[in-house]
Amino acid sequence: MANTIPAAVGMPVEEVDTPCLVVDLDAFERNVEKLGRYMKEHGLRHRAHAKTHKSSDIAMIQMERGGACGVCCQKVSEAEALVSAGIRDVLVSNQVVAPRKIERLAALATRARVLVCVDDIGNVDDLSAAAVKYGVTLECLVEIDVGAGRCGVAPGEPAVAIARRIADRPGLKFAGLQAYQGKAQHVREHGERRTLIQQAIDDTKRTVDLLKADGLSCDIVAGAGTGSFEMEGASGVYNELQCGSYVFMDADYQRVRDEGDKPISAFENSLFILTSVMSKAKKEVAICDAGLKAQSVDSGMPVVFGRSDVEYLKASDEHGVIADPGNVLRLNDRLRLIPGHCDPTVNVYDWLVGVRNGRVEALWPVTARGACL
Amino acid sequence: MANTIPAAVGMPVEEVDTPCLVVDLDAFERNVEKLGRYMKEHGLRHRAHAKTHKSSDIAMIQMERGGACGVCCQKVSEAEALVSAGIRDVLVSNQVVAPRKIERLAALATRARVLVCVDDIGNVDDLSAAAVKYGVTLECLVEIDVGAGRCGVAPGEPAVAIARRIADRPGLKFAGLQAYQGKAQHVREHGERRTLIQQAIDDTKRTVDLLKADGLSCDIVAGAGTGSFEMEGASGVYNELQCGSYVFMDADYQRVRDEGDKPISAFENSLFILTSVMSKAKKEVAICDAGLKAQSVDSGMPVVFGRSDVEYLKASDEHGVIADPGNVLRLNDRLRLIPGHCDPTVNVYDWLVGVRNGRVEALWPVTARGACL
Numbered sequence: 001m002a003n004t005i006p007a008a009v010g011m012p013v014e015e016v017d018t019p020c021l022v023v024d025l026d027a028f029e030r031n032v033e034k035l036g037r038y039m040k041e042h043g044l045r046h047r048a049h050a051k052t053h054k055s056s057d058i059a060m061i062q063m064e065r066g067g068a069c070g071v072c073c074q075k076v077s078e079a080e081a082l083v084s085a086g087i088r089d090v091l092v093s094n095q096v097v098a099p100r101k102i103e104r105l106a107a108l109a110t111r112a113r114v115l116v117c118v119d120d121i122g123n124v125d126d127l128s129a130a131a132v133k134y135g136v137t138l139e140c141l142v143e144i145d146v147g148a149g150r151c152g153v154a155p156g157e158p159a160v161a162i163a164r165r166i167a168d169r170p171g172l173k174f175a176g177l178q179a180y181q182g183k184a185q186h187v188r189e190h191g192e193r194r195t196l197i198q199q200a201i202d203d204t205k206r207t208v209d210l211l212k213a214d215g216l217s218c219d220i221v222a223g224a225g226t227g228s229f230e231m232e233g234a235s236g237v238y239n240e241l242q243c244g245s246y247v248f249m250d251a252d253y254q255r256v257r258d259e260g261d262k263p264i265s266a267f268e269n270s271l272f273i274l275t276s277v278m279s280k281a282k283k284e285v286a287i288c289d290a291g292l293k294a295q296s297v298d299s300g301m302p303v304v305f306g307r308s309d310v311e312y313l314k315a316s317d318e319h320g321v322i323a324d325p326g327n328v329l330r331l332n333d334r335l336r337l338i339p340g341h342c343d344p345t346v347n348v349y350d351w352l353v354g355v356r357n358g359r360v361e362a363l364w365p366v367t368a369r370g371a372c373l
Numbered sequence: 374m375a376n377t378i379p380a381a382v383g384m385p386v387e388e389v390d391t392p393c394l395v396v397d398l399d400a401f402e403r404n405v406e407k408l409g410r411y412m413k414e415h416g417l418r419h420r421a422h423a424k425t426h427k428s429s430d431i432a433m434i435q436m437e438r439g440g441a442c443g444v445c446c447q448k449v450s451e452a453e454a455l456v457s458a459g460i461r462d463v464l465v466s467n468q469v470v471a472p473r474k475i476e477r478l479a480a481l482a483t484r485a486r487v488l489v490c491v492d493d494i495g496n497v498d499d500l501s502a503a504a505v506k507y508g509v510t511l512e513c514l515v516e517i518d519v520g521a522g523r524c525g526v527a528p529g530e531p532a533v534a535i536a537r538r539i540a541d542r543p544g545l546k547f548a549g550l551q552a553y554q555g556k557a558q559h560v561r562e563h564g565e566r567r568t569l570i571q572q573a574i575d576d577t578k579r580t581v582d583l584l585k586a587d588g589l590s591c592d593i594v595a596g597a598g599t600g601s602f603e604m605e606g607a608s609g610v611y612n613e614l615q616c617g618s619y620v621f622m623d624a625d626y627q628r629v630r631d632e633g634d635k636p637i638s639a640f641e642n643s644l645f646i647l648t649s650v651m652s653k654a655k656k657e658v659a660i661c662d663a664g665l666k667a668q669s670v671d672s673g674m675p676v677v678f679g680r681s682d683v684e685y686l687k688a689s690d691e692h693g694v695i696a697d698p699g700n701v702l703r704l705n706d707r708l709r710l711i712p713g714h715c716d717p718t719v720n721v722y723d724w725l726v727g728v729r730n731g732r733v734e735a736l737w738p739v740t741a742r743g744a745c746l
Contacts, residue, residue, distance in 0.1 A: 006746055015473075101390070120654065149694070154654075276471060293720045296665055317716050332472075
C-alpha cells in the first residue's frame with residue numbers, strides 16, 4: 001500500500017497526488033446528518049451499507065453522527081475487516097454458503113453481533129452446526145426476491161418454510177426478512193420506481209403476515225437503498241433501511257430523479273476522483289491520469305464536476321480522454337470527476353482523502369478494500 | 374490484505390476460496406515461451422508490459438524464461454513497486470509531468486535503469502533538472518501518436534524538436550521513439566488491423582528517418598501489443614515490442630482474429646476468475662460470487678470457460694447472474710470465468726493463485742496493485 005498513499009493530513013489539496021479519491025467532508029457530513037434526521041423523524045433504524053465505502057472510519061461516523069444501528073456488508077471478509085476495526089453489529093446482507101466462509105462467519109460472531117441472509121433450507125443446517133460449534137447465535141434474515149432477480153426465495157410460503165427451519169435449529173435466531181429491490185434503485189423515473197417498490201412492499205407485507213400467522217414475528221424487515229428509501233420508509237412494513245450510496249452519490253444516481261425532476265432526497269456528491277492532465281499534445285483533447293484502473297465504468301463515464309467546458313469522453317487502462325474544445329486545459333491542471341458508480345470505484349483504491357477548506361483533514365484507509373471472499 | 378488471501382501453496386484447487394484470480398501455470402508458461410521464441414527468432418527485444426499483471430514474479434519469469442529485456446509500466450508508483458521487488462530495467466511508457474512524480478522517477482533511477490516517454494518540450498527541462506539533482510541519467514523516448522489518439526506528438530517534425538531538446542539537456546539521453554497504436558490492438562478483423570498498423574509503421578519510419586537526418590539515432594523504436602506485434606515485428610522499423618496481455622489473454626482479445634479467423638498467435642487463456650454459486654433459489658438462474666468488484670466489465674461480460682450450458686449474463690456489485698437453462702448448477706459449484714479485460718481485472722485483486730495439476734503451486738502478490746500514482 002506504500003505506493004498508493006496520495007496525501008498526508010494537513011497538506012493543501014493542490015499537493016495531493018493523483019489520481020486519488022477525495023471526499024468533500026462538508027458534503028459528506030451533510031449527507032450523513034440528513035439521512036440520520038430522516039430515520040429519527042420516522043422512527044426507523046438505519047443499517048448503513050458499508051459495501052459502498054468499505055471504510056471503518058465512515059461506518060463509525062454513520063453510527064455516531066448519523067445514528068445508524070450498525071452496518072451491512074456483502075462478504076464475510078468485509079465483515080471480518082470491519083469487526084477487526086471496531087464495528088460490533090454487522091449484517092452480511094448476502095448468502096454465506098461455502099463451508100470455510102460459514103466457519104469464519106460463526107467465529108466472527110464470538111466478537112460481534114452477526115446477522116446473515118438465507119435463501120436455502122440446507123444452508124440453515126450448515127449455519128446452525130457452525131454456530132453450535134462456536135457457541136454463538138447467528139441471527140438469520142430470510143431473503144425474499146422482491147423483484148431484483150438475484151438472490152432470495154419467492155415471497156410467501158417458500159420464505160415461511162425457511163423461517164420455520166431457522167427457528168427450529170440451535171444456534172440460530174429467526175430475525176426477520178431481507179427484502180431489497182436492488183433493480184429499482186437506479187430506475188430514472190420516479191413513478192416507475194414507485195410502482196416497482198410498491199410491488200416489493202406488497203410482497204413483503206404478505207410474507208410478514210404469513211409468518212405472523214405461523215407464529216414467527218419479524219423483528220427486522222430490512223431493505224431499501226438510496227434510490228427508494230422514502231418509499232419503504234413510509235410503508236409501515238419495513239423498519240430497517242440499508243442506504244449506502246447516499247454518503248457519496250455518483251453520476252448514475254444523479255440521473256435518478258425524485259418527483260418534480262429533483263435529485264433524490266437532495267443528497268450531494270461528496271466523492272470525487274481527483275485527476276491531473278498529463279498530456280496536452282493536441283489542441284482539442286487533454287489526456288488525464290484516471291482511466292479504467294482508477295474507477296469502474298460499468299454505469300458510464302465519470303462526469304467532470306463543476307465544468308461545462310470540458311468532458312470526459314472515454315477511458316483506457318491508465319488514461320482518460322477529455323474533450324477540450326476551447327483548448328483551456330494545461331499540463332498538471334486538475335479536475336474533479338464524479339464517478340459513474342461509487343461502490344466499485346472505491347474498491348480499486350486503498351485510501352480516501354478527506355478534504356475541507358482546501359486542506360487534507362483525514363486520510364482513511366479503505367478498510368475492506370478487495371475483501372471479496 | 375489478510376482478508377484477501379484465497380489460497381495456500383499445496384492446497385487442492387477445490388479448496389481455494391472464491392472469488393479469486395487463478396493462473397493456469399502450464400498455459401501461462403506456454404504463452405511466455407511462445408513469445409520468447411518469436412522474439413529470438415526475429416532478432417527483436419521484448420520489453421514485457423507489466424501493466425497487465427503488476428506482478429514482479431511474472432515479470433521475472435518473462436525475463437528469465439521468455440528472454441524479455443526488461444519491463445514497461447504506466448505509472449511511477451508501479452515502477453517503484455517493481456524496482457523494490459528486484460526488477461532493474463523499467464520503462465514508464467507514459468508521460469511523467471507532475472513535479473512530485475518527476476522527483477520520484479529521478480530518485481528511482483539511482484537504483485535501476487529507468488526510461489520514460491515524453492511528448493512536451495517543457496517536460497524535457499523538468500526531467501533534466503531532476504536527473505541532474507539526483508546525478509542520474511533518464512533515458513527518454515519521444516512518444517508519437519500513430520493513431521491511438523491519446524498521448525504523443527504528431528509524427529515527423531514535432532518529434533524531432535523534442536528529441537533535439539532531450540539530446541541537448543544534461544541528465545537525459547535521447548533513446549528513441551515510443552510509437553504504440555493502442556487503438557488497433559482490439560480491432561477484430563485482421564485486414565482492418567493490418568491497415569491501421571501499416572499507417573503506424575509508415576509514420577514511425579518517416580520520423581526515424583527525419584531524426585537520423587538530424588543526427589539523432591534511435592536505439593529503441595518501441596511499441597506493439599498482443600493484437601499486432603507480428604506486424605510491427607516484421608516491419609524492419611520497430612526493434613522493441615511491448616506485448617503484455619499475451620501472458621493471460623482475455624475474452625475481448627479472443628474476439629480479435631488472425632488471418633483465417635484464428636486466435637491471435639495462438640496464445641491461450643491462462644487467467645481465470647474462479648467463482649462459486651452462492652444462491653440457487655431459481656431453476657433457470659444461478660447467482661455467483663463474482664460481480665463488479667471482482668472484475669472490470671469495460672470490455673463486456675466474462676465468458677464461462679469450457680461450458681456451453683451456462684452463461685454469465687450480468688454483474689452487480691457482488692453478484693453475477695448466470696443463465697442456467699438446464700438447472701444443472703448447485704450451491705458451491707465452481708466456474709472459471711475468462712475476464713472480459715485482463716488488465717483492470719487484475720488491478721482489483723491482491724493475489725494471483727498459480728495452479729497446476731489440480732494444486733496451488735504459487736501464490737503471487739499483485740506487487741503493484743492499486744499503484745496508480
